[in-house]
Amino acid sequence: MKTDRLIYLLFNVPSINWKLLCFSLKMTVGTRPASSIEWTTAGVCEVYSRIKRKSGKNDMD
Numbered sequence: 320m321k322t323d324r325l326i327y328l329l330f331n332v333p334s335i336n337w338k339l340l341c342f343s344l345k346m347t348v349g350t351r352p353a354s355s356i357e358w359t360t361a362g363v364c365e366v367y368s369r370i371k372r373k374s375g376k377n378d379m380d
Contacts, residue, residue, distance in 0.1 A: 323370075337367050 341364035 337364070340364070341367060 340360070
């Protein structure tokens with residue numbers, strides 16, 4: 320699956336702190352109606368946590 324590999328590479332870009340981004344997103348989404356960008360990011364974060372679980376490094380919580 321090419322997309323999974325691409326997403327995995329994207330998550331390994333050091334300049335993006337996905338863990339922090341996803342955590343802050345979780346904190347803000349519940350407080351007001353979420354925009355489409357936030358929903359997209361939330362979806363990406365879900366994929367991120369799945370990839371981390373698969374690789375045995377679940378550091379999302």
